[in-house]
Amino acid sequence: MEKTALIETACKDLMSYGVWDGKTRLKRGVKKYLLHREAGAEDLIFWPTGLLAHGLWSCRAEILNALAGSDGKEPNEDDLWAGRQLLADIEEALAAYYSRWRRKGMSVFYLDDLLAGETILSVFEENWKPGEDSQGTESCVGFTREQCVAALDRLTSYVQSYPQNETGSFPYRAYQQNGRVFADGVGLACPFLYRYGITFGQQEYLELAVKQIVNFLAYGMDTATGLPYHGYDAADGCKYGVIGWGRAVGWLLRGMAACVRSEYGRERLAGPYRDLIDAALAYQRKDGCFSWQLQALDGPADTSAAGMICVALKQGIELGILTKDCYGQALQAGRSAIERFIKDGRVYQCSGECLDFAQYPQRYGAYPWALGPALETL
16 A cells, blocks of 8 residues: 555654653643643644544545455455555554543643644544444544543533634634634634534534634635635734745634535535635645645745645545536646655655744655645545
């Protein structure tokens, strides 16, 4: 299987990326207890590993289809053996990842953690139905129904207590008390909220998810290019960060793609979704990739931006919102560009972690935020 090396890397990184070693724990302890400064907490389901979990679940579905012959290809014995082994590796990695979080008390620290909740929703949807009596049964990734419901309750309780600004949007970092809304927050929170609303028949979650996006489209966009700023402050109307930061486009599209899966969101967002896709494709490079800032065509390519935009293209085509005849070529060009940067099971030419508005380190390497989307789109 072509993606085997990527999957194996993702399984390893799922349990190791962002986990504190002894040196980090010591530094954090000094900062917190001796210097009395904010040191943060170890977040076991932070967004980079949430992206990996989501990508691995997508690969699991793809492998199950292949093993069943649902992809139109009859697997031979070697393919069957390799597929079953890879499936077991994915399920084992996901089980270890989520059981570690459960053992540590299922702490939820940031909006970012809702991304990891999407895979928990997938587990619930595959195994159980709301209200049914199936106590004690265990899923393929180690959740019982009771554990799955408890995890989802923990995530939704966090949402219910999270502050909103005057327009009903979530400030990205509530503890900073500056009211600033980031595109990242849309892509991190809205997919979970919307799917939770569909799964459990709670309209208020659909409305909350769509509100985040509608507000961003109203307050956070550049009218000349149709691309987003990184974020905004609704209180004074100021927009922040650069226009067309690649991952801001990707995060916004990620939130929108999740909210056009049913009639409520589709009626409100299908048109803006196509508009943003078109605005992004206006800056697709000749090599098929996307730059770290989309308009910077002669600047560095960024596989994380390319991966997220390609996932949105793929989902839009699958949902029938985008036509394959018009958008399929752009998707294939983006996929081919990402493939050129794959080496030893990792996706390189990915820009480093953003620190804040207008703080985009020009450091490129292999990070989970390129690998996770690549698992979904390739």
